[in-house]
Amino acid sequence: MADHQIPDSKPRVPLAAILTVFAIILLLAAIWKWSSMLLMAFGATLIAIALRGGASLLRRLTGIGLKPGVLICAVAATLSLLAVIAFAGPPISAQFRELLSSLPQAWQQVDDWLSGSSFGQFIERQLDNAQQGGNGSSAGSSLPSIFGYLTGTISSIFGKIANLALMVTVAIFLALDAQLYRRGGLRLVPLSYRDRAGQIVDEIGKALGRWMAGQALDMAVVALATFLGLYLLGVPLAPVLGIIAGLTNIIPVVGPFISGVPAVMFALTQGVDMAVYVTLLYIVIQQLEGNLLMPLIQRFAADLPPAMTVLAIIAFGSLFGFVGVILATPLLLVSIILVKRIYVEDVLGDRQDD
Template sequence: MTEPQTPETKPRVPLATILTVFALILVLAAVWKWSPMLLMAFGAILIAIALRGGGALLHRWLGIGLKTGIMITALVAILAGAAVIAYAGPAISTQFRELMRSLPQAWEQVTNWLNNSSAGQFIERQMANAQQNAGARPSAQSLPSVFGYVTGTISTVFGKIANLALMITVAIFLALDAQTYRGGGLRLVPLSYRTRAAEICDEIGRALGRWMAGQALDMAVVALATFLGLWLLGVPLALVLGIIAGLTNIIPVVGPFISGVPAVLFALTQGVDLAVYVAILYIVIQQLEGNLLMPLIQRFAADLPPAMTVLAILAFGSLFGFSGVILATPLLLVSIILVKRVYVEDVLGDRKDD
């Protein structure tokens, strides 16, 4: 039998391990404390990648310098945004206010249907039983939380214009001198790992660039298809509803519901038949987007597991709010690459092909 260890023979935890754990705790605390700033920085990096992509295209097509191409890309994007705001902004603002005014009327029609139809009364009883402890009942004066979420989201977006301008400014600087910032970050990595870190960094940049290109195409197609479909159906607010559908499509799974529910309720104010047609339109567009367009885009961009995407939305949304929901997919993409390259391949030594 082995002798029991005395206090003098017990293994001691190395000082380096203690310092490493302490440093890791400090880093995690700093990340949590500065998460809004870090999310802004991540958004600026995404915009910078897009600007460099546009500059690279102009460099190849026109032979101009890369930095000149980046500045032209940024200028065109800013001017295009200003033109949309100047010429379409008043119409969109008017339509949006009309949409917000119509939603209470639409919800009142829904509650009237709940009160007057046998199926609706059954649903209402179930909702009342579920909310009995809270003492709440559906009413025309109390819209569902989804509407508060949508309006709060849009108010937040418009309330952070200054942060958006700052993020775009940082993105332009990053895009113009990306190699300097990349090199500075890599100098923080030990020499023995620096080459590997550079490879992973470049892979992340390429993956994010492909994802943004694919996502932009997907959002544009959904916005255009929704606008044309609603316009053909005679829905008055086709423009703003199409824009909302395109913008919210950046959020997988949840986005179509955020845009579809207000559209159906607004159409309900014009008639039940129109509401049914609008619901069918949104379902058809999302089915085509999910089963035809997105798989084609994912072959070029990034094929992310749907279950992990939903979990990422829930996780990053609970941690960072709406900004985390918007950036959940690219954050998941970066996390998958880091886990695969750093942990699976480098730590575990599993370098088998996917």
């Protein structure tokens, strides 16, 4: 009687599938390990897109070459920054010293205002309880920890400046010869997918360019409106606070709070009423920007869903810290394009018109 072999009921996993899983795991681990470098590279890419956009504008207006235009834009941006520091530095320093000297008076005004309300009295009681529940350490014993904190802060500031300089340098090289790096990146893609990858890369570049152009216009309008409002109210450092408001407006939701804190602090030197007026000014500007200006800009720039933008800020901020918050919107824009083109269209086959 012939022996009958019982077939194996468990299907064997192909070796290629196992290697693919391990490769994906290693890739994800490398991305997480090098997340800081990748975020710096992404920031450099955004700066390079801005430099090439300025160079393209110069070429249309003057006929100058693209590479010289990139260098001209980089030098012009650097000189502008140095000029702002040189001309605005002394008055900023003087008014900042004035702010420090007037902070006790401003705090006294806030304390009087809080003492006159039940909510303020509740806060003061909680602060007193927290102080009584402390460890009772003296100021002298805390000096080493304070010194260590200051040293770490200074080192962190210099490290951030060095990283920014490195990122700008990389951005200049990317902008000078973008096609070289584009071709090099596409060489890593299999031949059968290379044309499709090139289309997606070009779409991402154009989308980021439109987003940056729209953000630049939005930031300029917010900076000008904030400066004019603070100047009319008589708040110190109105030009600087306007620039801060414009720059931080690139961060959705969080940016207005970041720029509003120093403005309210300076306004407190002139009384609680002035701080209230400044707060109302920022609220009005942000309402006009969010409900009128931004929808107009998004008609030719990237139209991102507000709910996904907020979730992206939370997600990328929790993963990468403050840098993730700053880059959350462009990262969301790139993610949407990749999911739409690669997964929805190429994997699912859903190629509906946008």
